[in-house]
Amino acid sequence: MNYKNKNLEELGKKINNLNDKDKNIKSSKKESGAGFGFKISTEIIAALVVGVGIGLIVDNYFNTKPIGLIIFFIFGALAGFLNVYRVMRRIEKQR
Amino acid sequence: MAAKDSPLKQFEINTISNIEIGSYNISFTNSSFAMLITVLVITLFLTLTVNTRSIIPSRMQLISELMYNFIAQLLSDTVGDNGKKYFPFVFTLFMFVLIGNMVGMIPYQFTFTSHIIVTFALAAVVFIGVTILGFVNHGFKFFSFFIIPGVPFYMHPLLIPIEVISYLSRPISLSVRLFANMLAGHTLLKVFAGFVVTMPFFTGAFPLAFIVALTGLEILIAFLQAYVFAILTCLYINDAYHLH
Numbered sequence: 001m002n003y004k005n006k007n008l009e010e011l012g013k014k015i016n017n018l019n020d021k022d023k024n025i026k027s028s029k030k031e032s033g034a035g036f037g038f039k040i041s042t043e044i045i046a047a048l049v050v051g052v053g054i055g056l057i058v059d060n061y062f063n064t065k066p067i068g069l070i071i072f073f074i075f076g077a078l079a080g081f082l083n084v085y086r087v088m089r090r091i092e093k094q095r
Numbered sequence: 096m097a098a099k100d101s102p103l104k105q106f107e108i109n110t111i112s113n114i115e116i117g118s119y120n121i122s123f124t125n126s127s128f129a130m131l132i133t134v135l136v137i138t139l140f141l142t143l144t145v146n147t148r149s150i151i152p153s154r155m156q157l158i159s160e161l162m163y164n165f166i167a168q169l170l171s172d173t174v175g176d177n178g179k180k181y182f183p184f185v186f187t188l189f190m191f192v193l194i195g196n197m198v199g200m201i202p203y204q205f206t207f208t209s210h211i212i213v214t215f216a217l218a219a220v221v222f223i224g225v226t227i228l229g230f231v232n233h234g235f236k237f238f239s240f241f242i243i244p245g246v247p248f249y250m251h252p253l254l255i256p257i258e259v260i261s262y263l264s265r266p267i268s269l270s271v272r273l274f275a276n277m278l279a280g281h282t283l284l285k286v287f288a289g290f291v292v293t294m295p296f297f298t299g300a301f302p303l304a305f306i307v308a309l310t311g312l313e314i315l316i317a318f319l320q321a322y323v324f325a326i327l328t329c330l331y332i333n334d335a336y337h338l339h
Contacts, residue, residue, distance in 0.1 A: 035319075039272065046268035050260050072260075079260035083268070086261075090330075 043087055044080035051076015102285035106209055106278070126213070129205040133195045141190075162190070166325060173329040177336050184224075185332075188217065189325040196277065196317030200310070208320075209277040211270060218266035221328050229335040240338045269327055273320050280313045 055072030059065050110122040144155040152160060166186045170178035192208060199206025207213050229237040241258040242251065287309065290302040 038276070042268045042272045042275070043264075046264040046271060047260055049267055050264045054260065054263075072256075075256045076260055079257045079264060082257055082261050083264060 039087060040084055043083035044077075047080035047083050048073070048076045051079060100289070102282050102289065105205070105281060105285060108210075125205045126207045126210065129198060129207045130195070133191060133198050133207075136198065137190050137194050162186075169326060170329055173326065174333045174336065178329065178332065181329075181332055185325055185328055188221070188328060189321055192217070192273065192324050193318060193321035196321060197314070199277065199281070200314055200317060206277055206281055208273055209281055211274040214270040214274040215266065217324075218270035221269065221331060222266040225328075225331045225335050228332065229338075232336060233338065237338070240334070265331065269324065273324055276316055276320050280309075280316055284309055284313065 051072045051074075052069065055069035055076075058068035058072065062068065109125045111125060111128060112123045114120075114122050140155075141159055144153075144159045147153065147156065149156065163186070166189055167182060170182055170185060174181070195208050196206070198204055199208065229240065233239075241255050241262065243254060243258070246254060284306060287302045287306050291299040291306070293299075294302065
């Protein structure tokens with residue numbers, strides 16, 4: 001009986017150790033700098049692409065050659081910053 | 096260097112069997128072939144491994160259950176109880192991208208996720224589906240998604256276009272991220288593989304060692320990108336339920 005209990009205790013310790021290890025691995029899992037930069041840059045580029053696209057379409061329809069592009073390029077850039085802000089906030093939340 | 100040795104040669108689409116309906120070219124290409132293999136691998140793997148339905152799972156059954164749990168957990172964490180309905184969709188998307196990336200890691204095998212048209216089609220399905228979902232759930236109140244609460248009314252003409260552009264940029268950032276990661280990784284592998292052959296004497300061993308390490312990294316990226324695709328889909332579904 002005593003022998004059995006000892007075995008079980010050892011098993012319990014082993015499991016606890018493994019659980020701790022698992023936690024350590026999870027907390028130390030960090031994204032690489034390049035991956036992070038890539039994520040941010042795609043957000044900005046995607047918003048800029050949409051902004052420029054809308055600008056060109058608006059210019060085509062209303063014949064306001066440079067103005068639509070200029071305005072929507074600026075909107076696109078601002079939307080890009082908004083996207084980056086949201087990504088950052090999501091990352092902050094995860095921590 | 097001749098064009099046939101180019102590192103970008105691997106992304107070329109070759110027609111296997113030519114099919115044209117009307118003026119549309121819907122040929123069966125090497126890209127379609129890779130997708131077919133992916134779907135076959137997923138279907139066979141999942142059906143065969145879960146076939147036994149043993150209470151104490153075998154290793155292979157454990158992998159299937161692990162994948163199932165992974166996505167189920169992801170959905171319940173991000174969307175909550177509403178998320179269960181979308182499990183088949185997100186799981187299919189995740190497995191298609193994941194196994195597609197992994198099949199692409201086999202030498203001489205085509206990687207269909209390295210083509211932006213494929214990833215953009217996947218992202219567009221997510222985007223359009225989520226937009227429809229938002230309208231079904233909220234009706235025309237869905238447009239209030241573009242209005243940030245607590246902002247003075249005179250700021251709205253400036254902020255609403257920004258919000259709309261930000262919303263429209265979702266499918267583009269989703270597709271570009273997956274496509275560019277796969278394209279860059281596979282090009283890099285090919286470039287270093289070129290060094291192995293062209294460098295003199297035994298120095299070719301250094302890029303070879305680098306390729307081995309890079310292949311491991313590529314497999315990690317293949318998994319990570321499929322995960323990112325799935326988690327962003329979950330977040331967008333969540334947005335369609337809870338405006339703000």
